[in-house]
Amino acid sequence: MAVSHLSEDEQALIEAIREIALERVAPRAAEIDHTGEFPWDMKELLAQQDILAMPFPSEYGGIGASELAIVMAIEELSRHCATTGLLLAVQQLGSTPILLAGNEQQKRKYLPPLASGEWMAAYGLTEAGSGSDAAAMRTVAVREGDRYILNGSKRFITNGGLAQVNSIFALTDPKIGTRGISAFIVEKDFPGFSVGRIEDKMGIKGSQTAELIFTDCEVPTENLLGHEGDGFKIAMMTLDRTRPGIGAQALGIAQGALDLAVSYSKQRVQFGRPIADNQGIQFMLADMATKIEASRLLVYNVAEMIDRGERDFSKYSAMAKMFASDAAMEVTNDAIQILGGYGYMKEYPAERMMRDAKITQIYEGTNQIQRLVIARDLLE
Ligand SMILES: Cc1cc2nc3c(=O)[nH]c(=O)nc-3n(C[C@H](O)[C@H](O)[C@H](O)COP(=O)(O)OP(=O)(O)OC[C@H]3O[C@@H](n4cnc5c(N)ncnc54)[C@H](O)[C@@H]3O)c2cc1C
Numbered sequence: 575m576a577v578s579h580l581s582e583d584e585q586a587l588i589e590a591i592r593e594i595a596l597e598r599v600a601p602r603a604a605e606i607d608h609t610g611e612f613p614w615d616m617k618e619l620l621a622q623q624d625i626l627a628m629p630f631p632s633e634y635g636g637i638g639a640s641e642l643a644i645v646m647a648i649e650e651l652s653r654h655c656a657t658t659g660l661l662l663a664v665q666q667l668g669s670t671p672i673l674l675a676g677n678e679q680q681k682r683k684y685l686p687p688l689a690s691g692e693w694m695a696a697y698g699l700t701e702a703g704s705g706s707d708a709a710a711m712r713t714v715a716v717r718e719g720d721r722y723i724l725n726g727s728k729r730f731i732t733n734g735g736l737a738q739v740n741s742i743f744a745l746t747d748p749k750i751g752t753r754g755i756s757a758f759i760v761e762k763d764f765p766g767f768s769v770g771r772i773e774d775k776m777g778i779k780g781s782q783t784a785e786l787i788f789t790d791c792e793v794p795t796e797n798l799l800g801h802e803g804d805g806f807k808i809a810m811m812t813l814d815r816t817r818p819g820i821g822a823q824a825l826g827i828a829q830g831a832l833d834l835a836v837s838y839s840k841q842r843v844q845f846g847r848p849i850a851d852n853q854g855i856q857f858m859l860a861d862m863a864t865k866i867e868a869s870r871l872l873v874y875n876v877a878e879m880i881d882r883g884e885r886d887f888s889k890y891s892a893m894a895k896m897f898a899s900d901a902a903m904e905v906t907n908d909a910i911q912i913l914g915g916y917g918y919m920k921e922y923p924a925e926r927m928m929r930d931a932k933i934t935q936i937y938e939g940t941n942q943i944q945r946l947v948i949a950r951d952l953l954e
Pocket of ligand 1: 696697698699700704705706707729730731732733775783933936937938939940941942943
């Protein structure tokens with residue numbers, strides 16, 4: 575385990591989350607994957623245990639946890655169920671635009687019900703034609719008196735249709751590129767907001783991924799975040815802060831796969847001895863553990879940079895997300911190999927872990943985009 579600098583209170587909290595994850599989350603993981611239904615019981619559990627309150631300051635009803643504690647919580651939950659870990663990660667993702675750019679009135683209105691877990695949050699940047707090239711979005715927001723009228727759609731939005739609070743990015747001035755993008759808080763009940771297709775996915779099956787459609791959707795001007803034109807900056811600053819959480823999700827999945835591979839290799843007997851007695855298996859386990867530890871150091875390191883208030887952490891955030899997710903893909907693949915044919919069967923969680931690991935290389939910016947972020951920083 576990497577060295578961490580949590581306060582005593584936060585250490586106790588992470589200990590409690592580790593137990594909750596083992597006792598209450600782990601037994602539900604296979605079923606959530608199997609049914610693909612949103613796990614309302616897990617959402618309630620995280621709300622009751624103040625886990626969803628972690629990203630919010632105490633003056634808005636949260637518990638003001640450090641970023642380090644948040645990534646450790648996502649890791650512990652994802653070790654047993656990546657869908658449940660994502661509940662916390664996306665509560666943070668969808669709320670960070672408000673935390674970063676919201677005015678006092680917006681924070682007072684929206685943060686307390688998000689901190690209590692009564693409401694969920696979503697982050698709507700991606701569109702059908704604009705993924706990696708987020709600035710190529712087409713959704714427009716036109717000001718008419720005391721409201722903006724939004725038209726367009728967002729694709730692949732986690733918690734889409736379930737979240738009461740949606741941080742939505744749209745063009746207020748299509749002619750001036752990224753400076754023409756603005757951010758809005760859009761409530762699910764606003765007129766003209768609707769939900770389109772719900773995606774059928776490879777992994778994180780319990781997480782709802784949906785299309786959001788805006789048809790003359792009416793958003794009060796007081797729901798603009800920051801000023802017109804601030805949207806792209808808010809979107810990128812948000813991702814810089816939340817990518818460590820996706821690194822933590824990957825880290826947790828990988829740790830879960832290693833735990834499984836270690837215990838299985840000690841029990842499975844072939845040629846008259848446990849397969850763990852073979853150096854070939856031992857070397858795989860050693861490589862898996864080393865990749866996980868390196869991921870953990872990267873994820874915890876950037877979380878602590880954020881906690882110290884450092885400003886230039888974008889590159890480290892990209893490194894943590896990229897390395898941990900690539901490692902999770904390799905480690906879960908190796909875990910299946912160590913379990914042999916049993917690893918390929920749904921009877922064991924290894925194959926689910928590999929399917930869940932894959933998304934961490936794709937969302938919040940693909941790993942190619944993380945490499946661009948890192949290289950740009952090196953070359954500027
Ligand atoms: C399950 C799921 C949940 C998601 N949740 C959300 C969410 O909550 N909110 C949200 O806004 N979005 C969300 N997304 C969208 C996600 O962030 C995008 O899918 C991702 O950014 C990639 O965009 P794309 O799928 O359009 O791929 P594309 O951008 O079309 O990329 C296709 C391929 O080309 C590569 N590529 C593109 N440009 C370059 C380049 N310049 N150099 C090298 N390679 C490049 C990519 O890395 C990728 O391999 C989610 C996606 C999924 C699958």
